[in-house]
Amino acid sequence: MDRAGKIRISLLILIIVVLASVSVFGDRYTKMLFMLIFLYMALGQFWNLLGGYSGLVSLGQQIFIGLGGYTLAVTVLNYNFPIWLGVLTGGIVCLVFALIISKAIFRMSGVYFSIGTWVVAESLAIWFSNWEYVEMGQGLFIKPAKLFSVSDIYYLSMIVGIGSVILVYFLLRSKLGLALMAMRDNPGASEVCGVSVFKNKLYCYLISSFGTGIVAGVLYMNIIFIQPNQAFGIDWTVALVFISIIGGIGTIEGPIIGAVVYVLLQQWLSNFSSASMLVLGIIAILIMLILPRGIMGTIQQKLGFEILSPRRYL
Amino acid sequence: MEEYFQLILNGILLGGLYAAVGVGLSMMFGIVKQVNLAHGDLMILASYLCMVLITHLKFLNLWTAVILVVPIMFAVGFLLQKYIMNRVQGMGMEPPLIVAFGLSIIIQNGLMLIFSPDSQSLETPLAIMSLRVTDMFYIPAIYVIDFLTGIALIIFLHLFFKYSYLGWAIRAASDDENTAQLMGIDTRNIYAWAMGIAISSAAVSGILIGATKNFYPHTGPQYLIIAFGVTIIGGVGSMAGTLLGGLVLGLAQLLGGKIFGPGYQLLSGYIILLALLAVRPQGLLSKAGRAD
Amino acid sequence: MSNETILNIDNIKVYYGDLLAVRDISLSIKRGQIVSIIGANGAGKSTILKTISGLLSPRGGTIKFLGEDITGHKPFKTVAKGISMVPEGRHIFPRLTVRENLLIGAYTPKARHQSEKACKKIFSLFPILEERADQLGTNLSGGEQQMLAIGRALMSDPQLILFDEISLGLSPLIIKDIYQKIKDINNEGITVLLVEQDIKRSLKASEWTYVLQEGRVVLQGKPDSLTEVQIRKAYFGA
């Protein structure tokens, strides 16, 4: 391992130790804040993997948040699954569902894909609102999750948060990631390798769906209550788009910074949820007009380097 | 039997309204190759604006309010395109999409803060009138007005594109921006005009929706999806197609609701849209390849 | 013929991103002339025309039209001032009919008043267009499309017209016909700047020619004063 690699690993361990110690020394509120940041960071990474690297601007990530959450609720409540297995099953259900709908939505490109995924989410919201098995629109109360302490959920969130960053980092450094970035940065070249474009994007979509489903499980362990219009609501995607673009679309650091900003903003305006959404909307537009590369993208461009560079210089 | 006849008739009338909902989106999609994600919200904004004029400013009635709302919404669309959308045009797919998405969020939550999440409707005597078809069978007068206005709007736009200089300029600019400039067309300005017209049509349909159904701050996206459905079924930028798209969705919703239960009205429309997106995204009428 | 300079280009530089496509080019055209620019593929001919019409902006130098500085003006301004361009590849608007294609050429407020009259004039110049007036422009043959593109450019009543490779892909008979029309247009007092790869044709048609190589003017003069050897050398750099 080279010097830079060693420094990176030590830094990572240091960060993990510091973050883990928050669970010991931090108060309840601080822990909640970090927890939310971890979870949104992970969701943001998986959105960014699609929107920032694969050219798939999904407006339907809430499909997998809803499915992940509902799978957890149903398996735990009706089949007495242990929670961890419920979360994992949620990820698998998302993966399978993504595979099924990919047959249809991968025939759409560009904005067709965006709206197509959104319509799938809206359809699921309607379906679940009329489905007796999940108590229709009333929603489900995931009681067994109450057994978990804040610290338990904190560690879990930390694992999925940091895990998602590491996963995406290595994914992008793999052959798959290099192909994706080559495609993104040089659209002309993508036509040459036609078939593999489709496959690469599909893999990304599947990974992103699985990951989102898992994160959703952990998220709902914390929220405890799930209801169709909320679980399959567009507000999730609003948050994810915001997180990715403010941090910098198509950068690994972007969603990390974006999640911090988002969660703090939410806390600050928490008494007025409409107001906070309004502010998000305004910031999103201003970012697009003034800093279309986001905070990280702009820093990278100015300084000419990336902290977590997925590129390998040969 | 008669029940189904009534349903189909209502579906057709609803289709005219949906055509009006979709025509502006379809037009802009054809011109700037972008989906205005705030289309539905701008519609609902017009509904609220109309409501404020009628109730708070004590305007005489719905129709006098319309005369104010449509030009105001034209200005909103024009300025939106000129000062915001034009700046992100040509930067790829994400920026315009995200700006429109941001606008959608702003409008929804702005309306929420000002008017509360309660559902609203536009008071009009027409809402309680109906036309007798047979003894058993009445159709609400407002449905007929929706349908006729929708058709009139589409015919008007068709004639506008066919016979006016501005209409030719919009078509030319959407086919080939550089060459249009060589004709002396200030294409950026033309896009602003086009958006003004598209949002005026959204305003008309928003007012119709307000007079026909309840609306609340978050109704916009539902109509965006309908507008998108109309666009996809009819083919991007096609005026006649818009009408077809409206009819298909209107009928699908009412028949779907009848067969599967009222909870599934919207779902039937969505399923048709998804199926079409997967199989024939260029629209039913189009002979050409993909529209994007 | 007057001696008034209609177009004066002084030392312009034009870039595509970081690529310098036109390097310090100067040229000048007198009212009523037919001037040609020749050069190999990629020499920068189209870039010059696009810069005059305003589709591209130079990063240095000035362009003056009738003594007025129009450097960096957008096309909708240059067209209104009297510069018109027939782009390479014709670019007929596919969803507009022949008549609509012509009428859109008279988009500027000044030309719009006279559009019906101008349209009649184009129909008498190119009678085939009148026969096809209500068909879509893309249904025409290549030669007819080129006539439509020329007609469309004339609709704005220009003082200077720029032709970019109008003979591309056309049969010799049609090319001859079109060049005759260019002479007719010029006889009505419209100044012509034409760009061609076909050396012989453009030398024969023009009174002054510039030879371009890799974004520079390497040779200029009256066509009959330039020898074939000179031109070949300038053209191929050999």
Ligand SMILES: Nc1ncnc2c1ncn2[C@@H]1O[C@H](COP(=O)(O)OP(=O)(O)O)[C@@H](O)[C@H]1O
């Ligand atoms: N849109 C463009 N983007 C980048 N480079 C271009 C573009 N258009 C032309 N070029 C380059 O500029 C140079 C001059 O091109 P052009 O003016 O079209 O040449 P010509 O018309 O003489 O064939 C060429 O090297 C060409 O590759």
Ligand SMILES: [Mg+2]
């Ligand atoms: Mg050329």
